[in-house]
Amino acid sequence: MSELPTEADVLAALRGVIDPELGADIVELGMAQRATIAADGRVVVTVALTTAGCPLKAQLRREIEMRIEGLPGVTSVKIDWAEMTPDQKAHAMNAARLNAQSNAGPNRVPAGARVLAIASGKGGVGKSSVTTNIAAALAMRGFAVGVIDADIWGFSIPRMLGIEGRLEAKVDESGERRIIPHPLPMGAGRLDVVSMGLLVDDETDALMWRGLVLNRAVQHFLEDVAWAPDLDYVVVDMPPGTGDVQMGLARMLPQSEMIVVTTPAVGAQRVATRAVTMARKSHLHVLGVVENMSAFICAHGESHPLFGSGGGAALAAEAGVPLIGSIPLEPAVSEGGDNGAPIALGQGAAADAFGQIVDQLVNELAPPVAMAGCSARMLDAAMAALDALDA
Ligand SMILES: Nc1ncnc2c1ncn2[C@@H]1O[C@H](COP(=O)(O)OP(=O)(O)O)[C@@H](O)[C@H]1O
Ligand SMILES: [Mg+2]
Structure with missing residues (x-):
């Protein structure tokens, strides 16, 4: 009988899931915000994507499921996909930018x-x-x-x-x-x-x-x-x-x-x-x-x-x-x-x-990380969102 993970445990595990192109984890980016853990070990996590058709979705799904399934006591994982609001996209881009600044990209272990x-x-x-x-x-x-x-x-x-x-x-x-x-x-x-x-x-x-x-x-x-x-x-x-x-x-x-x-x-x-x-x-x-x-x-x-x-x-x-x-x-x-x-x-x-x-x-x-070119699109979307906010 193992103790169930808390929402904080689930989110901490999800810090291991990185958007390879943005170089930040999905919790930091605000993509994973909530998780519920049922008494029987079923976990439901809400993940907001920048664009619903993100080509990295399949890779993200695998990574998220693997990380959560690896927690003791978890019996199943369900992902509720959502799409980010313009505000959330702006936040995500900001987080990615800050991360890039503080980590000086190529001199550290690459996110990919x-x-x-x-x-x-x-x-x-x-x-x-x-x-x-x-x-x-x-x-x-x-x-x-x-x-x-x-x-x-x-x-x-x-x-x-x-x-x-x-x-x-x-x-x-x-x-x-x-x-x-x-x-x-x-x-x-x-x-x-x-x-x-x-x-x-x-x-x-x-x-x-x-x-x-x-x-x-x-x-x-x-x-x-x-x-x-x-x-x-x-x-x-x-x-x-x-x-x-x-x-x-x-x-x-x-x-x-x-x-x-x-x-x-x-x-x-x-x-x-x-x-x-x-x-x-x-x-x-x-x-x-x-x-x-x-x-x-x-x-x-x-x-x-x-x-x-x-x-x-x-x-x-x-x-x-x-x-x-x-x-x-x-x-x-x-x-x-x-x-x-x-x-x-x-x-x-x-x-x-x-x-x-x-x-x-x-x-x-542990297949090589796919670089699907999602964040380029995300960047466009985020920039458009930022412009919209400024206007
Ligand atoms: N499968 C193996 N067959 C034969 N010798 C091995 C095998 N694996 C390791 N060794 C030998 O055992 C010793 C310890 O291995 P090593 O890789 O240095 O262990 P560790 O890094 O865990 O201390 C080394 O001399 C290594 O060459
Ligand atoms: Mg050794």
Whole structure:
């Protein structure tokens, strides 16, 4: 028996739904204003569109339903569509404009990028391996992918991707210094990588930064980096455990969606459950579970569940989210990590498993954000409305 979400919870979850072109969330824009929650868990939310025929409507519907269905206790979601009044449109445009001014657009994570945060309750379960391989498989499919190594002191992304050196900075139009991510062409796409490992010279340095950046480091990666405006995805390797970084991410990038990594041992999911609980507390949407180090497949093709089985499915069931996939335990995964060549770029059972996970993300669970050209029309409509108000 779970407690029902309040209207405030529903609206907080909807802050994760962003109008990709206006770069503001639908609550801030005044599009989502009300929600009712019935005692049996049925939720009705009223969403006002700028124009009834907005081509982004289908995408908005999916996003809204996903975010609300992800709340514990919700049994169904109904959207009552409405059309904004001229006043509401003017408000929405104002909010979008203010947002654009305060966020200096292209220097932050672009609103059109899907943000996937890879988390787990504890270290050593394969978060970084999953992060690099999902990023690599996305790039192989032609996407531009930002990679944020948010495991500030335990960074391993540079090693796993085979990159080194120091990130450079440039002064942008507004006179601010911005860090330039490390570009790594891959397949038909590319990775743009930031990591503490590309900012400090050695581990002693990293230790020195420790006190300074505890709360600031991830903010730094989100705000002081010259992120390319064309990013389709941003994949974040979260530090083990929960807490500050996760809450910071939820606050700064509410559109982030979490993928929780766990091992197949029954009982291991208890630790991972905390990551889910924490995500929900900070109104982050949990996309699903990836089980890592599942059965060892021997040379004869036989499957041996060395670390037990069922942990991923148990966590998914407990959290009410899909089990996105299971990665077999395969020496090639860790060799790929040590050699800076993610296994997803190669062949074998693990490579196939990563491929299937990414296909599911791209086709179903977290498709690239469509830029339907809705806001251009919206802008016209809003301008007309403003003119009408002035007249
Ligand atoms: N599916 C797998 N098969 C074999 N080794 C793996 C697999 N996943 C991860 N590893 C290895 O396990 C260790 C921990 O993985 P890592 O991704 O660094 O975990 P985390 O980031 O959660 O601490 C690494 O040495 C990695 O190469
Ligand atoms: Mg790691």
